[in-house]
Amino acid sequence: xxxxxxxxxxxxxxxxxxxxxxxxxxxxxxxxxxxxxxxxxxxxxxxxxxxxxxxxxxxxxxxxxxxxxxxxxxxxxxxxxxxxxxxxxxxxxxxxxxxxxxxxxxxxxxxxxxxxxxxxxxxxxxxxxxxxxxxxxxxxxxxxxxxxxxxxxxxxxxxxxxxxxxxxxxxxxxxxxxxxxxxxxxxxxxxxxxxxxxxxxxxxxxxxxxxxxxxxxxxxxxxxxxxxxxxxxxxxxxxxxxxxxxxxxxxxxxxxxxxxxxxxxxxxxxxxxxxxxxxxxxxxxxxxxxxxxxxxxxxxxxxxxxxxxxxxxxxxxxxxxxxxxxxxxxxxxxxxxxxxxxxxxxxxxxxxxxxxxxxxxxxxxxxxxxxxxxxxxxxxx
Amino acid sequence: xxxxxxxxxxxxxxxxxxxxxxxxxxxxxxxxxxxxxxxxxxxxxxxxxxxxxxxxxxxxxxxxxxxxxxxxxxxxxxxxxxxxxxxxxxxxxxxxxxxxxxxxxxxxxxxxxxxxxxxxxxxxxxxxxxxxxxxxxxxxxxxxxxxxxxxxxxxxxxxxxxxxxxxxxxxxxxxxxxxxxxxxxxxxxxxxxxxxxxxxxxxxxxxxxxxxxxxxxxxxxxxxxxxxxxxxxxxxxxxxxxxxxxxxxxxxxxxxxxxxxxxxxx
Ligand SMILES: Nc1ncnc2c1ncn2[C@@H]1O[C@H](COP(=O)(O)OP(=O)(O)OP(=O)(O)O)[C@@H](O)[C@H]1O
Ligand SMILES: [Mg+2]
Numbered sequence: 001x002x003x004x005x006x007x008x009x010x011x012x013x014x015x016x017x018x019x020x021x022x023x024x025x026x027x028x029x030x031x032x033x034x035x036x037x038x039x040x041x042x043x044x045x046x047x048x049x050x051x052x053x054x055x056x057x058x059x060x061x062x063x064x065x066x067x068x069x070x071x072x073x074x075x076x077x078x079x080x081x082x083x084x085x086x087x088x089x090x091x092x093x094x095x096x097x098x099x100x101x102x103x104x105x106x107x108x109x110x111x112x113x114x115x116x117x118x119x120x121x122x123x124x125x126x127x128x129x130x131x132x133x134x135x136x137x138x139x140x141x142x143x144x145x146x147x148x149x150x151x152x153x154x155x156x157x158x159x160x161x162x163x164x165x166x167x168x169x170x171x172x173x174x175x176x177x178x179x180x181x182x183x184x185x186x187x188x189x190x191x192x193x194x195x196x197x198x199x200x201x202x203x204x205x206x207x208x209x210x211x212x213x214x215x216x217x218x219x220x221x222x223x224x225x226x227x228x229x230x231x232x233x234x235x236x237x238x239x240x241x242x243x244x245x246x247x248x249x250x251x252x253x254x255x256x257x258x259x260x261x262x263x264x265x266x267x268x269x270x271x272x273x274x275x276x277x278x279x280x281x282x283x284x285x286x287x288x289x290x291x292x293x294x295x296x297x298x299x300x301x302x303x304x305x306x307x308x309x310x311x312x313x314x315x316x317x318x319x320x321x322x323x324x325x326x327x328x329x330x331x332x333x334x335x336x337x338x339x340x341x342x343x344x345x346x347x348x349x350x351x352x353x354x355x356x357x358x359x360x361x362x363x364x365x366x367x368x369x370x371x372x373x374x375x376x377x378x379x380x381x
Numbered sequence: 382x383x384x385x386x387x388x389x390x391x392x393x394x395x396x397x398x399x400x401x402x403x404x405x406x407x408x409x410x411x412x413x414x415x416x417x418x419x420x421x422x423x424x425x426x427x428x429x430x431x432x433x434x435x436x437x438x439x440x441x442x443x444x445x446x447x448x449x450x451x452x453x454x455x456x457x458x459x460x461x462x463x464x465x466x467x468x469x470x471x472x473x474x475x476x477x478x479x480x481x482x483x484x485x486x487x488x489x490x491x492x493x494x495x496x497x498x499x500x501x502x503x504x505x506x507x508x509x510x511x512x513x514x515x516x517x518x519x520x521x522x523x524x525x526x527x528x529x530x531x532x533x534x535x536x537x538x539x540x541x542x543x544x545x546x547x548x549x550x551x552x553x554x555x556x557x558x559x560x561x562x563x564x565x566x567x568x569x570x571x572x573x574x575x576x577x578x579x580x581x582x583x584x585x586x587x588x589x590x591x592x593x594x595x596x597x598x599x600x601x602x603x604x605x606x607x608x609x610x611x612x613x614x615x616x617x618x619x620x621x622x623x624x625x626x627x628x629x630x631x632x633x634x635x636x637x638x639x640x641x642x643x644x645x646x647x
Contacts, residue, residue: 251474
């Protein structure tokens with residue numbers, strides 16, 4: 001264990017730890033202070049809705065991080081990660097539905113409202129256990145993880161790669177969407193799960209609960225970032241990159257790309273599930289549209305915009321694209337999809353390394369210029 | 382333990398008997414691509430500790446033979462046995478690599494985005510399981526082993542450089558270095574000196590002879606460069622249209638009229 005913590009310390013350089021500390025300061029100190037301590041009429045006050053919005057972005061960032069691990073490092077372009085996110089969301093949603101108890105419209109202590117409405121007499125077996133928080137939290141990672149494991153095992157073992165893998169992951173999320181739309185599935189059909197009252201005994205309507213969920217999202221993102229960083233700086237991380245760049249060559253060294261991709265894909269799906277579970281209590285609803293294939297494609301765009309295979313780029317990309325989306329859907333909603341498409345084309349053609357790459361490039365250029373001017377000045381002197 | 386896990390051939394008097402004492406045994410191996418026979422009833426036996434050179438015109442099937450041995454291509458027919466009784470046709474690439482067969486590809490393939498050092502680190506003989514790889518820490522002894530290999534393949538000053546930035550010849554060397562790190566019992570080298578200068582070629586020949594000297598490993602070297610083949614001074618097998626045309630010393634096969642015809646006839 002001591003060697004483990006030593007390894008953890010070496011997984012980042014000073015810049016990384018500084019960056020992480022700054023991030024913690026902003027999200028864990030500055031935001032709560034601006035929201036809670038600064039008077040409401042002050043220009044610096046951060047309104048409650050902004051806290052929840054930031055909380056949502058943090059969940060997207062966690063989702064993007066999960067995507068970067070499997071795509072940016074392992075070369076597996078999953079276009080079904082929205083499904084894992086949604087399943088994590090449904091798992092926590094089922095707990096929150098059960099927690100409503102007899103406070104629903106129909107006042108049935110055992111059945112959620114939509115089941116009473118469908119004239120169901122008893123709870124389906126797969127809802128058992130979800131009244132227990134620990135069970136629901138376990139399912140948040142177990143269900144997406146199990147699906148990813150089985151799906152990945154079938155796909156990677158048959159050596160399905162590249163665009164074929166992307167297509168079948170799209171098909172997977174699409175199939176799940178159709179299934180969850182059906183009322184008979186027992187997940188609220190079209191409307192999904194909503195009208196939640198509280199989570200782990202905390203009233204969801206209270207700003208303090210919202211702040212708590214926001215803070216939890218920030219902390220979990222930080223921990224997930226460290227975990228991801230630990231993995232990508234390990235020897236496994238280098239084998240993952242080797243799989244990404246020359247999969248068949250890795251086999252001849254005796255590694256099993258199937259096992260490696262399966263591990264990363266499953267872990268990534270679990271992280272996506274956690275992101276969904278943090279997201280749903282903050283937005284108050286989960287419905288089958290979260291499974292829509294377009295959602296999963298959007299995740300890939302966040303990562304591409306931020307910069308693949310850098311972890312931090314995925315987080316930046318999620319914030320940047322979703323920030324733009326929030327702003328534009330307010331200003332000109334009909335333009336959003338066009339902009340997203342254009343963004344994708346610009347990034348793939350013009351900036352293959354995303355925002356992170358752009359930043360590194362401009363820094364390099366700046367350095368070169370200052371070196372040149374210094375040289376000139378030196379000559380003149 | 383290994384023997385339990387590996388499927389073995391249990392025919393009373395089949396290839397097992399003929400394969401006795403061999404490290405590699407190919408018999409009647411046929412591979413067709415859309416009807417075209419890249420290997421046509423190829424047979425070849427390699428003794429433990431042997432160094433063998435394989436020559437043959439373009440398209441003779443040399444690379445395909447290595448594909449079959451390393452599990453990349455499944456033969457339509459024929460026996461491929463490693464260490465007398467391990468049936469390689471039933472194993473996949475990583476299982477075969479773990480058994481002790483290493484390969485250098487015709488087109489040098491190194492991991493371009495990793496450093497030279499990291500390329501060697503990945504090749505280092507260690508537990509290949511995912512979790513062991515995740516928690517792997519390089520020991521001092523292993524670091525020394527990498528440093529020694531870097532020295533041996535002349536890349537000591539390039540350890541931190543990205544492998545993608547190496548010259549063609551240097552990539553060949555790095556790939557040979559990766560083979561050394563794996564500490565395999567059978568090494569297959571597909572055109573190891575292609576794209577090398579004369580001096581580099583000479584150094585490579587010395588390295589290969591050095592590897593073959595203590596007879597702890599067996600080597601199969603495919604090469605077009607006859608100077609190089611001569612420098613190795615080993616038994617030569619000539620492949621042509623997917624089967625063995627001649628076998629013997631270099632002088633003997635060069636004097637063989639069938640071989641002369643194949644080489645001059647095109
Ligand atoms: N995957 C494949 N599909 C179809 N044909 C193939 C395939 N691989 C090899 N061949 C054909 O099989 C024949 C043998 O190829 P191979 O690469 O083994 O030759 P080689 O002896 O290594 O030649 P060279 O000296 O040019 O490397 C060639 O005619 C080649 O075109
Ligand atoms: Mg060849």
